[in-house]
Structure formats: structure tokens, C-alpha cells
Amino acid sequence: MASHGGITLGRIGGIRIGLDYSWFIIFALIAFLLASAYLPLVAPGMTALAYWSSAVMVALLFFASVLFHELSHAFIARRAGIPVNNIVLFIFGGMAQMEDEPGSPWDEFKMAIAGPLASVLIAVVFFGVALAAAVAENRLLLASFNYLWFINLVLAVFNMLPGFPLDGGRVFRAGLWKLTGSLRRATWIAALTGQGFGWLLIALGVGSLVYPPLRAFASIWFALIGWFLVSAARNSYQQTVLKETLARVPVADVMNPEVTAVPPALSVQRLVTDYFLRESASSFPVEHDGAIIGMVAVEDVRALPREEWERRVVADIMRPLAEERVLHPEDDAWDAASRMAKHNADSVFVTADGRMAGIVTRATIARWLQTHATWAPGPA
Ligand SMILES: [Zn+2]
Known part of the structure; x- marks a missing residue:
């Protein structure tokens, strides 16, 4: 979803923490509203510098809160055996990108509830700081932390709304899944509810423009979030x-x-001109006497100085065929798709008895889906 573009902040426990560019809009908006409106109103008589530094601190702590929320989803997901490689913060909050669906309703429930519980926990901690600030009669600190515990509570409540794929929608789906015994049916109902909920937000947001009294409790912001929810629910179902x-x-x-395989004795120069420049693949298996002995990727070529391309051969730069890139004919196609997603690879190889039987790419999967799959819009 919001995974394209943006910045990598770093990694926590192997999970990439990314910022989508849209996140800067919400950061600036929070800092601006706090420094120019909220803080001067509730803690008057301070300098602009004091307001702005508090506002930036609040925006950063808000960011840390959302990250903590997502990390708790990721932590529980991992314990349930679902890898999470990526957490992205964007304009509507955060998203921990799970590489697979949960294996049971109970796993899904624990994973979904972890985030809102984490937000409540942070709200309690921030409330404690606000109390301390009240005792110390530091009005600026009090105002800042009042805002922080409140917004974390809002985060917990909003996320518990039953619109899949929000956390509350996932809890809802877990319940339906347990009841019906079918993940697909449960997802279908939860996604429909999620879309209905999204459309309701859109109606409220647009309505607040047309019918001003609605502005008391809705804004155009609702419409944006609603639109995001509608498309997210659709994508999740698909x-x-x-x-x-x-x-x-x-x-x-x-x-x-x-499968296009390359011989180990091929010069690196020929590998580049006859294979990498001609085909869109970013790696090729290396084949000798009908057996697969390794693979060679674009990075391996890049690591070799250009002047050596002519006299070095594939065997000098190839690497062993990674375990996670090899499947057997009886494995399923979802396994192939999820491995490509997980390892960010553009292909996986299928071998039978040490011999190359075929190659799976996103394109071969897409082609199969186009010709075979029936995309029935209902539950099956
Ligand atoms: Zn969440």
C-alpha cells in the first residue's frame, strides 16, 4: 500500500522502519497546530520558541507512539510465526506489513489487539507524566502530555472500529473466522463491513462540506480516511x-x-551482453551437465571491476543457489509468491532431482491467474 517511496529510518530487530513521504504532512500539521493554536491557548504567555520546541517534541513522541503500536503488532505476529519485514509510517498512521495471513483466529485476534493495547499502555504512561507536570505546575509540559495521552487513546479507539483492515476489523474477522470456519468467508464479510464503514466516513466528510452543521463532528479529513479504508478493505480481500x-x-x-541457465565457463562480459542486457531477469541459475550448481545475480557482476569482466568467468562470481529460492514441483504457487515477496526476489526456481524443472516469476503467476482464476466477488 504505502510502501513505495519514502525513507528508511533504520531497522529494529530486523524489521525495516520506513517513512512514507506523506508522513511529513501529518508531522508538520501536528507541530503547526500545536505551536500556533493549541499550546498558546491552554498555556498562554510563553515564547514562540517554547511553543515550537514543545510542539516538535509532541510530534516526535506521537511518531514514537505509532511506531510502538506497530511494533507490538509485529512482535506478536512474529511469535505466531508470521514474518514482518517492514513497518511503514504514513499520513494515516502506521502499517506493519505481514508476509502471510495468520494461521488461526486466535493468532489473528492476539495480533490485532496488541496494537490498541499498546496505545492504551502509552496513554497511561503519558497520563502519568501529565500528572507529574500538573504537580510541578509546568503548564506547557502538562498541555503537551495531555495532548499525547489523549491522542493515543483516540488512536486505540479509532483502530478498534470494526472496519477491516483496521485492528477492530481484524478482531471482527477473527470472530467471524472462528464462527464460520472459513477465512475467506470471514474476510469477505469483514471487508464488506470495512467498505461500508469507509463509505460512511466519506459521506460524513463530504457532508460536512455541503451541510455546515455536520462540521461539529466531521471534517473532510474523514472523507480521506474513509477513501483509504475502502481501498484497503478491497485490497485485503483480494x-x-x-x-x-x-x-x-x-x-x-x-x-x-x-529456464535460461548460464554455463559456468561463460565470461562475465558475455553474461552481461548476452543475458542481463537481453532478458529482464536479475539473476540466472548456473547449469553444468544438466545439474544446477549455483546462481549468478546482477549484484555479483556489479561487485566485479569492469576491467575484469573479459577475463573472469561465471564460476568465479557465482554463489550457491539459496535455499529460499528453490522449490519442488509439488510445492504450491502461494509458497512461490510469498517467497518472492519475502526475499524481494523476482523469481524462484523449481528443481526436481537436482535438475532445473522451471522458473516462477510474478509474470508467470499473473499469466496463470488471467487464464484460470475465477474472481468470484462473493464468498466461496
Ligand atoms: Zn494497529
Whole structure:
């Protein structure tokens, strides 16, 4: 969703923490509103510098709060065996990108509830700081932390609304899943509810423009969030259907049996001109006497100084075929798709008895889906 573009801040426990560019809008908005309106109103008589430094501190702590919320989702997800490689903060909050669906309703419930609970916990801590500031009669600190505990509580409550894929919608889906025994059916109902909820927010937001009395409790902001929820609910449902569909298909059905492999004695120069420049692949398997002995990727070529391309051969720069890039014909197509997503690879190889049987790329999966899958809009 909001994973394209943006900045990588760093990694926590192997999880990439990213900032989408849209996040700066919300950061600036919070800092500006606090420094120019809220803080001067509730703690009058301070310098502009005092207001602005408090406002920036609040915006940063708000950011840390959202991150903590997402990290708690990620932590519980990992304990349930679902890898999370990426957390992205963007204009509407944060998103921990899970590489797979939860295995059971109970896992989903724990994962979903972890975030709002974390937000409540932070709200309690910030409330404590606000109390201390009240005792110390520091009005600026009190105002700042009042804002912080309140906004974390809002975050917890908003996320518990039953609009899938919000946390509350996930809790709802976990309940439906437990009741119906079907993840797909549960997702379908939860996604419909999520879309309905999104449309309601859109109506309120747009309504507040047309009918001013509505402005007391809604703004155009609602419409933006609603629109985001509608598309997120749709995408999540499609993701679930995709998983269910591909999990039933053997990888042999989606692979291309014609794999371009390179011989180990090929010069690096020829590898570049005859293979990398001609085909869109970013790696090739290396084949010798019909057996796969390794692979060579664009990075391996880049690591070699250009003047050596002519006299060095593929065998000098190739690497062993990574375990996670190899599947067997009886593995399923979802396994192939999720491995590509997880390792950010553009292909996985299918081998049978040490011989190359085929290659799976996003394109081969897409082609299979176009010709085979029935995208029935209802539950199945
Ligand atoms: Zn959450």
C-alpha cells in the first residue's frame, strides 16, 4: 500500500522502519497546530520558541507512539510465526506489513489487539507524566502530555472500529473466522463491513462540506480516511482470495519450464551482453551437465571491476543457489509468491532431482491467474 517511496529510518530487530513521504504532512500539521493554536491557548504567555520546541517534541513522541503500536503488532505476529519485514509510517498512521495471513483466529485476534493495547499502555504512561507536570505546575509540559495521552487513546479507539483492515476489523474477522470456519468467508464479510464503514466516513466528510452543521463532528479529513479504508478493505480481500487460490495450485502449473541457465565457463562480459542486457531477469541459475550448481545475480557482476569482466568467468562470481529460492514441483504457487515477496526476489526456481524443472516469476503467476482464476466477488 504505502510502501513505495519514502525513507528508511533504520531497522529494529530486523524489521525495516520506513517513512512514507506523506508522513511529513501529518508531522508538520501536528507541530503547526500545536505551536500556533493549541499550546498558546491552554498555556498562554510563553515564547514562540517554547511553543515550537514543545510542539516538535509532541510530534516526535506521537511518531514514537505509532511506531510502538506497530511494533507490538509485529512482535506478536512474529511469535505466531508470521514474518514482518517492514513497518511503514504514513499520513494515516502506521502499517506493519505481514508476509502471510495468520494461521488461526486466535493468532489473528492476539495480533490485532496488541496494537490498541499498546496505545492504551502509552496513554497511561503519558497520563502519568501529565500528572507529574500538573504537580510541578509546568503548564506547557502538562498541555503537551495531555495532548499525547489523549491522542493515543483516540488512536486505540479509532483502530478498534470494526472496519477491516483496521485492528477492530481484524478482531471482527477473527470472530467471524472462528464462527464460520472459513477465512475467506470471514474476510469477505469483514471487508464488506470495512467498505461500508469507509463509505460512511466519506459521506460524513463530504457532508460536512455541503451541510455546515455536520462540521461539529466531521471534517473532510474523514472523507480521506474513509477513501483509504475502502481501498484497503478491497485490497485485503483480494489478497486473501489470491492466497486461497494459489495455495491450491501446484507450482508446476505456474512455472515456465523453459529456464535460461548460464554455463559456468561463460565470461562475465558475455553474461552481461548476452543475458542481463537481453532478458529482464536479475539473476540466472548456473547449469553444468544438466545439474544446477549455483546462481549468478546482477549484484555479483556489479561487485566485479569492469576491467575484469573479459577475463573472469561465471564460476568465479557465482554463489550457491539459496535455499529460499528453490522449490519442488509439488510445492504450491502461494509458497512461490510469498517467497518472492519475502526475499524481494523476482523469481524462484523449481528443481526436481537436482535438475532445473522451471522458473516462477510474478509474470508467470499473473499469466496463470488471467487464464484460470475465477474472481468470484462473493464468498466461496
Ligand atoms: Zn494497529
